[in-house]
Amino acid sequence: MSTRNFSGVIGELVQGQWQDPRTGEKRTVPIENIVIADTLDGAEAELIKRAHPGNSLAVVCDERTRAVLGERIFRALQPLGSVTEFVWQNPRITPEGIAELAQGTRDAEALIAIGSGTISDSVKYGTFLDGREYSVFATSPMNAYTTPTASVSLNGFKQSLTCHSAKGVFFDLGVVSKCPKRLIAAAFADVVCRTTSQVDWLASHLLFGTAYDETAYTLLAYDEEAMIASAEKIVSGDFEALAMLTRIAALMGLATSFTGTTHVGSMAEHMISHYIDMFAGKNHPHTSHGEQVGVATLTMSRLQNQILLADQPPVFEPTNIPVDDLRARFGLTAVEMITQTERKALDRRKADVLNEKLQAEWPRITERLRAVMLPHNTLYEAMKKAGCQLTGADLGLDPEFYRDAVRYSRFIRDRFSFLDVAGDSGQLEAFALSCD
Numbered sequence: 001m002s003t004r005n006f007s008g009v010i011g012e013l014v015q016g017q018w019q020d021p022r023t024g025e026k027r028t029v030p031i032e033n034i035v036i037a038d039t040l041d042g043a044e045a046e047l048i049k050r051a052h053p054g055n056s057l058a059v060v061c062d063e064r065t066r067a068v069l070g071e072r073i074f075r076a077l078q079p080l081g082s083v084t085e086f087v088w089q090n091p092r093i094t095p096e097g098i099a100e101l102a103q104g105t106r107d108a109e110a111l112i113a114i115g116s117g118t119i120s121d122s123v124k125y126g127t128f129l130d131g132r133e134y135s136v137f138a139t140s141p142m143n144a145y146t147t148p149t150a151s152v153s154l155n156g157f158k159q160s161l162t163c164h165s166a167k168g169v170f171f172d173l174g175v176v177s178k179c180p181k182r183l184i185a186a187a188f189a190d191v192v193c194r195t196t197s198q199v200d201w202l203a204s205h206l207l208f209g210t211a212y213d214e215t216a217y218t219l220l221a222y223d224e225e226a227m228i229a230s231a232e233k234i235v236s237g238d239f240e241a242l243a244m245l246t247r248i249a250a251l252m253g254l255a256t257s258f259t260g261t262t263h264v265g266s267m268a269e270h271m272i273s274h275y276i277d278m279f280a281g282k283n284h285p286h287t288s289h290g291e292q293v294g295v296a297t298l299t300m301s302r303l304q305n306q307i308l309l310a311d312q313p314p315v316f317e318p319t320n321i322p323v324d325d326l327r328a329r330f331g332l333t334a335v336e337m338i339t340q341t342e343r344k345a346l347d348r349r350k351a352d353v354l355n356e357k358l359q360a361e362w363p364r365i366t367e368r369l370r371a372v373m374l375p376h377n378t379l380y381e382a383m384k385k386a387g388c389q390l391t392g393a394d395l396g397l398d399p400e401f402y403r404d405a406v407r408y409s410r411f412i413r414d415r416f417s418f419l420d421v422a423g424d425s426g427q428l429e430a431f432a433l434s435c436d
């Protein structure tokens with residue numbers, strides 16, 4: 001059987017051959033080798049030789065990813081000469097963890113990470129700190145493999161730090177298809193956030209003239225419609241459907257390289273997920289980023305559909321920042337929340353200007369936004385078929401806590417979203433009450 005290569009448009013991108021149809025410009029990305037294939041069995045050494053010519057190597061895995069793929073990769077790389085294996089017993093992205101990784105791989109010039117968020121992010125961050133290069137073999141479809149950022153715990157606070165990109169990112173769909181269904185559903189949930197983040201970002205651009213870049217959306221659009229229509233097949237392990245999800249996840253991770261910001265796939269739906277991580281405390285249900293973003297995407301989709309399908313535009317009032325309420329609820333964190341909100345807050349004059357604009361241009365504005373919005377029901381049905389959680393209660397959250405996430409997450413970041421549209425036009429409280 002010959003290997004089917006599913007890299008598609010990503011293949012053109014990594015070679016600098018993809019031409020943006022809107023501008024005619026050729027675009028590329030900071031990763032030279034991204035391969036998505038139904039199997040990479042037998043191709044491993046060649047891929048790594050191309051990415052790290054002549055380097056001594058260390059394969060980094062934990063017990064789980066070793067069993068799934070690491071052992072196979074270690075064996076396959078033997079012909080390349082100097083290859084060691086570091087089976088990390090307790091992978092963690094803390095200063096101690098990174099020191100352990102550096103010690104365990106000290107003889108290697110380049111590292112090969114095997115799967116999982118923690119292994120891949122640790123290797124990304126660790127090699128960035130000590131100036132080595134790395135590649136990664138994926139064990140699930142995830143945006144994180146192709147991003148230049150790592151989620152690092154410093155002094156107990158989780159932070160997203162920009163470090164560097166991999167030399168190579170390799171997806172063997174035979175391996176990826178065997179990952180837990182829950183991870184596939186979460187990856188699906190984390191990429192369908194495009195359907196609401198683009199509406200938020202474009203609205204901010206249309207209403208306030210903020211910067212906006214469509215390059216990544218053009219790329220994501222090659223597969224999105226078919227992927228959403230194939231939601232059921234993705235979880236049943238169909239390779240073509242899984243390849244669509246994998247391509248979209250990889251492109252999502254690359255999106256920051258076009259814009260230099262995370263706006264493409266991180267607007268209000270991500271703010272709601274961050275709110276859950278920041279404030280659920282001991283009641284956090286240990287749900288993953290993707291699972292939370294999926295539920296929040298459905299919430300934002302319902303809100304955006306409600307506002308943008310109305311005949312009349314919302315009427316804005318000056319932003320009311322509930323300073324005393326924020327201080328009472330969030331303590332010291334409220335200081336930063338108030339600062340973030342002040343940056344996007346409307347005063348009387350701005351609200352009046354906005355209302356005039358909306359009165360004059362509502363049909364034109366809604367036409368642009370509806371064109372990139374998905375009907376709420378289409379999204380809901382697809383997520384249900386992919387096995388995603390659909391409500392805060394499905395995540396295991398107290399519905400009242402989730403309603404607070406909808407009410408207050410607009411205050412954690414200065415990005416203007418439909419939570420602000422609803423908040424500043426007196427619709428947010430009624431909407432929050434309809435959430436569970």
Ligand SMILES: [Zn+2]
Pocket residue numbers: 190265270289293
């Ligand atoms: Zn995300």
